Amino acid sequence: MSVVEQPSRSAAARSRLLRAAVEAFAAKGFAATTTRDIATGAQMSPAAVYVHFRSKEEVLYELSGAGHRSFLSLIDDADDPAQPPAARLRAVIRALAAHHARDHVWSRVVNYELDSLSTEHRDAIGVLRKEVARRFGAIVDAGIESGVFDVADPKATTTLLLSMGVDVARWYRESGVMTPEQIGEFQADMAARIVGARAEGSAPR
Template sequence: MSVVEPPPRAVAARSRLLRAAVEAFATKGFDATTTRDIATGAQMSPAAVYVHFRSKEEVLYELSDAGHRSFLTLIDDADDSAKPPAARLRAVIGALAAHHARDHVWSRVVNYELDSLSVEHREAIGVMRKEVARRVGTIVDAGITSGVFDVDDPQATTTLLLSMGVDVARWYRESGLMTPEQIGEFQADMAARIVGAG
């Protein structure tokens, strides 16, 4: 059975609505944002949202799903299992921190509006969040096993390492003193110190 691709105009319209939703959710919060706000931000009619999405919540879910898939892809791209654990950890934590700075508006929505998702959608995103933690936790475990990390609680340490990157989206601004790349380097250094890798 062949998959029918949506026409390019429909894809472009959905993309405009999603970009507008990110800005609206980041500025006003999910609850205070209306579908009219989203449509206005996309320079479309108020009914346009419902042509492409069943609800405002579905818009948030699409953003959250895409955001968390990008986190997983980022880890895959940054992690080289052939390298020593300290190098792997620095690469992954640095890449995640830089990403949360570069895409701070989208990342803020993706990470801080989870409670606005339906139970079903929250569970689906939860699966991906657990997978992000599992992949970083695997690196922490590898460092402990090889004796190069000094960690008492691997799970709590993994949570701390991930929380540092996520929090970047909350406070980062383009007018700040550090670029996304510098933030990535700084957090990579901090991650190495946290696990006792120097």
């Protein structure tokens, strides 16, 4: 085995274990999942988990960190600060909801197993979650400041919008009548209603 091949194989093994962990955590919950379950799902030996991770909790932490960093990247890709606030909000909500539908298994683990993390790791993920909320809140604030959103409580509204998009992962199933894209469009419409968005240039309320 060459020096170049070894890191690549190690990364591939970690990826297999993480994919297996997502499926196991989603199916059985973190507490009921064993490292043997993860290794079996990855078609590896039971000891393989400890070659790449110190514990089952560290596997969950890596999944949670990757998931929340992907949310931040998604917001960055969808949001164009040069656009009007209503267009920005619709774009970000559309992307968030569609993402949580398409990747609903992973997203359920990332968002609903946080209490299984250690205090240190939960705090670290909390920093990422606060940044997600801050970026959403900045869009809501921009709409309020420009007079196109009618929002009494910006913080509560931001929390509601985020919860609406994230919760798609809990109930979405491929057998449903709406595609991820249709869900994203529907939630974008709902978000505009929630903030009372009005057309640019129309009279203030």
